[in-house]
Amino acid sequence: MKKVTINSVASYAGVSKKTVSRVLNNEPNVSDATREKVLKVFKELDYTPNPIARGLAQNRSFIIGCLYDNPSKSYITRVQTGALAACHELNYNLLIHPCELRGDELISNIEQLIQTSRLDGIVLTPPFSDFPELVSFLKSKKIPYARVASAVLEDDSISVRSNDEQGAFEITEHLIKLGHKEIAFIKGHPDHSATEQRFKGYRRALASNGIEFDERLVEEGNFSYHSGVDSARTILDLNPRPTAVFASNDYMAAAVLKLATQMQLRVPDDISIAGFDNAPIARHIWPGLTTIAQPVEEMTQQAVKQLITHIGDPQESPYQVTLEAKLITRESTAAIK
Amino acid sequence: MKKVTINSVASYAGVSKKTVSRVLNNEPNVSDATREKVLKVFKELDYTPNPIARGLAQNRSFIIGCLYDNPSKSYITRVQTGALAACHELNYNLLIHPCELRGDELISNIEQLIQTSRLDGIVLTPPFSDFPELVSFLKSKKIPYARVASAVLEDDSISVRSNDEQGAFEITEHLIKLGHKEIAFIKGHPDHSATEQRFKGYRRALASNGIEFDERLVEEGNFSYHSGVDSARTILDLNPRPTAVFASNDYMAAAVLKLATQMQLRVPDDISIAGFDNAPIARHIWPGLTTIAQPVEEMTQQAVKQLITHIGDPQESPYQVTLEAKLITRESTAAIK
DNA sequence: TGACATTATGACACCGGTGTCAGATTTGGA
DNA sequence: TCCAAATCTGACACCGGTGTCATAATGTCA
Secondary structure (H helix, E strand, O other), X not given: XXXXXXXXXXXXXXXXXXXXXXXXXXXXXXXXXXXXXXXXXHHHHOOOOOHHHHHHHHOOOOEEEEXXXXXXXXXXXXXXXXXXXXXXXXXXXXXXXXXXXXXXXXXXXXXXXXXXXXXXXXXXXXXXXXOHHHHHHHHHOOOOEEEEOOOOOOXXXXXXXXXXXXXXXXXXXXXXXXXXXXXXXXXXXXXOHHHHHHHHHHHHHHHHOOOOOOHHHEEEOOOOHHHHHHHHHHHHOOOOOXXXXXXXXXXXXXXXXXXXXXXXXXXXXXXXXXXXXXXXXXXXXXXXXXXXXXXXXXXXXXXXXXXXXXXXXXXXXXXXXXXXXXXXXXXXXXXXX | OOOOOHHHHHHHHOOOHHHHHHHHOOOOOOOHHHHHHHHHHHHHHOOOOOHHHHHHHHOOOOEEEEEEOOOOHHHHHHHHHHHHHHHHHOOOEEEEEEOOOXXXXXXXXXHHHHHHHOOOEEEEOOOHHHOHHHHXXXXXXXXXXXXXXXXXXXXXXXXXEEOHHHHHHHHHHHHHHOOOOOXXXXXXXXXXXXXXXXXXXXXXXXXXXXXXXXXXXEEOOOOOHHHHHHHHHHHHOOOOOOOEEEEOOHHHHHHHHHHHHHOOOOOOOOOEEEOOEOOOHHHHOOOOOEEEEOOHHHHHHHHHHHHHHXXXXXXXXXXXXXXXXXXXXXXXXXXXX
C-alpha cells in the first residue's frame, strides 16, 4: 500500500496538481469533464488529501481548541459532544484544553497553547466565556473565538447561550406556585457568569410574586458537591427552616438532599429541593431532582460551527443566539403541606 | 508581530537553517558555541517551531487518538486527563474519538479517522482494548496502539491495566467477612472484558470462602444506571432477599440503592450494597458506596507515554504493567444483623 | 608535519499541498 | 468571421521544516 498523493492523482488523471487542488477545494474554473475525471481518480486511488500539507500551505491547522474548567463531568462531555459534532461536519479537529488557571497565568497558558498548537480558533465555555481579559487578549491577537453560555453579549463576536436568568425564574416560580414562601438559594462559583444570572432569576421570581427577599436564605456555594454540603448544613439548621431549597446546580442540590436524608427529613414532604442543569445525578438519586435542562450540546455545536465558518470566511457576520432552557419536574419538589 | 520562522532564526544567528534544525532536535554534531548562540536567538525572538511544517517533513502529525465508548462521564474525563498529561509532557496533541460503532462499521470508521487525521498512534480504552478485530486491524496497518485496562495480554504490545479480578475478589470478600452469604451480583456490559473479570473475582471469593455459587443471584446489566434499575427490581424481589448486592459498577449500585430506598429498605441495615470504579456518584449519594478505586488517570497516562515513546523510537520494547486497585469502604456496607 | 579519521556546517532537494500569474482555449457579440 | 472577454489549465515558487550528501574545519597519530 503506497501513499497516494496529489501528484499520483495528477499524473494518473493526466492533469496538473494545481487542477487537482482546484477540484479538491471546489474552486470554480474547472470544466465539468475535468472535474469528473479527477473525482473518478479520487475514488479509484482512494485518495485522502493530507491535512498537514494543506495546513502548511494555507497556514492553518484545522484544529480548534476547546477551553473549559468545570466540576461537572457531564457538562464537559456534553460540551465535547457538541463541539465534536460540528468539527466532524466541517473537517476540523478538536483539541480539548481543561485549564484551572486564572489571571495572567491563564493568559500566558492560552498564548502558549495557541503558539505551539497553531489553533485556528478557540471555543470558550463557562467560566471562560465571560473573562474580559481573556476575550480582549484573543481579540488583540486576532484569534477567532466563540463563546458558549456567556451572560455578557457583544455584538461583534460569536456567542451562543441559553437563558439562565429565565430558567432560574421559572424554577423559582414553580416552587412558589407549590406554596413555598421561604425558599433558600445556594449560589454558584463567583467566576461563572451563570451564578449571577441564576441569582437574578431567583430574585425576580420572588419580587414578581410579592415575596420579600431574605438575605439569610442565601448561601455562597461554588457548584461543587462539597460546597453544597456546607451550604446545606447552614440552611437546614435555620430556624424556622425554609420549606424549599433552590441550589444553583444539581450537584449542590444532591448535597442538600443527602444531608436532608441524613437528618431524617423526607423530601419532598418535609422540604422541596430544586437544582439546575439536569445533570445525570438529577435522575440517579431518589427522589429525582426538579431542575432546568439546557441544550448544552446544541449550544456548543452551533458555536463551533459558526466559529469554523467564520475562520473560513471572515466576512461572515458573527451571530448570537439564545436557546431555550426547559423546566423538568421530578419528585424532589411538591406542594407545601 | 511578524512570524518567526526557522529562516529568521537562522539568518539572525548567522547559521544555516539546517543547523537551527539540529539544535531544535537536539542532534549531535553541533559545537557548543553554535548551539548556545542559536538557543539564545530562540529566546530573543521567542521562536516556536511550527509543528505542521515539522509534521509534513517527517510525515507525522504529532497527534494521537483516544478511542472510547463509556456510559460513565467520569471515567471518560479521567481517561482524558491521563492522556492529556502524557501528551503535554511529550508535545503531542490528543484527538478524542467517542465511538459507538461495532464490527465492520467500527473498523472502517477507525480507518477513516486514521486516514483523514493522520494519527501517529491510538489509545484504546474499554471496551475497545479487547476487541480482537480492531487490534489485528491496527497491527496489519502498522498503526502503533496502546491498550488501557485490557484483560487479555499480548506480549508484543503496550498495555496498562489494573486487576479487576482481584478488585472484585476483595470487595466480595469484604462482604463475606461482614457475614453476608447471599450476595447478589450484577454483571456489566458483555462487550467489556472487565465484565467477565469482575464476575470471576466474585466467584473466586465465594469459592475460596466455601460459599456455593447461586446462579439465581446473578443479573445481567450493562453498566448503565438504567440497567441497574431493572436488575435491582429482580434482585430485591427475590425471596428470600439477598443480604448484599455487588454491582459491577457504581451507577448500577446507585440504581440498586435508589430502588431499595424507594422500597423502604434501609441501607446498610437491611441490605448492603457495593459498587465498582469509585465514580463521583459513589460519594454523592447517601449512604456512600463501598467500591473499588482504579488508577484510571495513571493507567492512561502510562499507556500514552509508552505509546508516544514507541512512536519516536520503535525499537523501544513495549511494556505491560498492572497497577493496584484499592478497596474503599463507605457507609453502604455493614455487618449483617 | 603529513595523512587520515572525525566533527561541524551548509547547499539543496523534498514533504504535499496552495497562490500567482501567464498562456491556451472557448464563448459571445458585432 | 473576427476580436475581446471569459473560462480553463499548468508552470513555478512557496509554506517551514527535515534528510542527504558534500565540503570545511578540527583532531589524532605515526
